[in-house]
Amino acid sequence: MRTVVFDLDGTIADTSADLLAAANVCFRGLGHGDLLGPEDALTAFHGGRAMLRLGFSRLGAVDDAMIDAQYPVLLDAYGQAIAVHTRLYPGVVEAVETLRRDGFAVSICTNKPEGLAEELCLRLGIRGLFGALIGADTLPTRKPDAAPYVAAVRQAGGNVARSMLIGDTETDRMTGRAAGVPVALVTFGPEGRGVERLQPEALLDHFDDLPELAARFLV
Structure with a gap:
């Protein structure tokens, strides 16, 4: 998948x-x-x-x-105080729901401790959208090691060879290289289009563009 x-x-x-x-x-x-x-x-x-x-x-x-x-x-x-000021980026829920309708598996791989990541996703009302969540302490290693990424794919029922990572930092870029998968870095974080310096396979300016981007990379 x-x-x-x-x-x-x-x-x-x-x-x-x-x-x-x-x-x-x-x-x-x-x-x-x-x-x-x-x-x-x-x-x-x-x-x-x-x-x-x-x-x-x-x-x-x-x-x-x-x-x-x-x-x-x-x-x-x-x-x-995990979700006092935290806000979802525009369009993320709609993009994930579209991916799921289109037959994609979706999961989270984060360097936030698993318990805190689970709690945050529950508070934001999005945990049920994702088939798996791998945190910094779920496995003995964390990103940019490939193992957490591989676990996030497999636990969601997917195939690493037909997967990609959406991230925002050099750590995510390095994780993609370690796992041998394409990476799209978002440009709406604090670094903006500065993430282009990391030479990801794609830049994501808005989550509205994600379903088409994923379909293009994961044929």
């Missing part, structure tokens, strides 16, 4: 504001105030440790031990 695998943060939904807020809980707890703002949305899509590293770098030298200590605090804060 033809399969379209989606990244979550920065691809299906703009989660940056809630992620940044969780990181700032850590910094406030240490007496530093808010160290991250909306201009740091791109870093948010690279994960909790990246946000902590950026914030601490604004105070001087980065202490890896401090990042390790604050990461669980960040996850707890994020879990308590």
Whole structure:
């Protein structure tokens, strides 16, 4: 079965504001105030440790031990306020529903911890649209390793040889290369058309264009 695998943060939904807020809980707890703002949305899509590293770098030298200590605090804060400001990108639900009607399997492969990804998708009302969800801790490895992607395809009932990945970062581009599948990177995230530098097989300007794009790549 033809399969379209989606990244979550920065691809299906703009989660940056809630992620940044969780990181700032850590910094406030240490007496530093808010160290991250909306201009740091791109870093948010690279994960909790990246946000902590950026914030601490604004105070001087980065202490890896401090990042390790604050990461669980960040996850707890994020879990308590996971969908306050998060919004689905326009057209994603309609595109996924169209793909399903056209006979595609659809799944999610994310570097967000599986439990948080499941909770977020439930809160957004989209979990039932996807045949599988693979998170950062579902398997021993995470993207850009190919194994999580392969699991996302197979658990949805698909065939890796007839699959593609929709993402937004270099991690997704590298995952596609590792799995030997085409990648479409969205241009409506914080980097905009800057993702063109990663030379994906396709750019996706709006989810309205996804069904035709998937049909073209997955014959």
